[in-house]
Amino acid sequence: DGGITQSPKYLFRKEGQNVTLSCEQNLNHDAMYWYRQDPGQGLRLIYYSQIVNDFQKGDIAEGYSVSREKKESFPLTVTSAQKNPTAFYLCASSTRLAGGYEQYFGPGTRLTVT
Amino acid sequence: DAKTTQPNSMESNEEEPVHLPCNHSTISGTDYIHWYRQLPSQGPEYVIHGLTSNVNNRMASLAIAEDRKSSTLILHRATLRDAAVYYCILRPLSIQGAQKLVFGQGTRLTINP
Numbered sequence: 001d002g003g004i005t006q007s008p009k010y011l012f013r014k015e016g017q018n019v020t021l022s023c024e025q026n027l028n029h030d031a032m033y034w035y036r037q038d039p040g041q042g043l044r045l046i047y048y049s050q051i052v053n054d055f056q057k058g059d060i061a062e063g064y065s066v067s068r069e070k071k072e073s074f075p076l077t078v079t080s081a082q083k084n085p086t087a088f089y090l091c092a093s094s095t096r097l098a099g100g101y102e103q104y105f106g107p108g109t110r111l112t113v114t
Numbered sequence: 115d116a117k118t119t120q121p122n123s124m125e126s127n128e129e130e131p132v133h134l135p136c137n138h139s140t141i142s143g144t145d146y147i148h149w150y151r152q153l154p155s156q157g158p159e160y161v162i163h164g165l166t167s168n169v170n171n172r173m174a175s176l177a178i179a180e181d182r183k184s185s186t187l188i189l190h191r192a193t194l195r196d197a198a199v200y201y202c203i204l205r206p207l208s209i210q211g212a213q214k215l216v217f218g219q220g221t222r223l224t225i226n227p
Binding site for chain 1: 150155156157158159160163201213214215216217218219220
């Protein structure tokens with residue numbers, strides 16, 4: 001089945017540690033995205049990538065880093081510089097072709113930092 | 115980015131139609147109207163989108179006002195599985211490239227059995 005995989009579903013870390021969230025897709029999509037969601041709020045864009053080896057900051061990129069070495073993978077690192085890292089993190093992908101209209105989302109990773 | 119306004123919450127009964135409104139008075143001529151929904155503890159899923167004409171698919175219908183300043187997502191016969199947060203989003207037309215979606219707080223839909 002085609003789709004987006006995020007692992008793990010739940011992640012716990014101590015304050016001051018960097019943590020990397022995994023996102024893999026087998027939809028052959030060029031574009032990939034990372035969003036953050038806080039309780040009762042909508043999603044906010046952290047980073048996005050249109051093609052391999054290219055990515056741009058979204059609205060809340062501070063304290064996060066990404067890489068896009070393979071088309072299928074777009075890992076997100078939450079660094080110790082992120083002041084409030086506890087949140088629900090969602091990865092998505094989409095085609096870059098004209099007329100592409102849908103973003104496909106993964107199941108999310110719930111990160112808790114104490 | 116053009117913004118959308120939705121009620122924070124709505125409630126309906128199972129097997130009845132549901133009309134979810136969205137106001138987007140600053141919409142530009144090339145903005146698509148998209149709807150996504152998010153079930154509890156899951157990622158959002160695409161529901162429907164449109165530009166000017168009303169649209170139907172297996173999940174829902176989208177009614178777009180003639181001036182495009184508002185739209186309504188219609189669930190024809192709600193089930194308990196339709197309980198979710200529904201997001202109305204404007205997506206600028208792009209010839210090619212990534213879609214930067216801006217999610218508001220959405221409408222939390224509760225379905226009563």
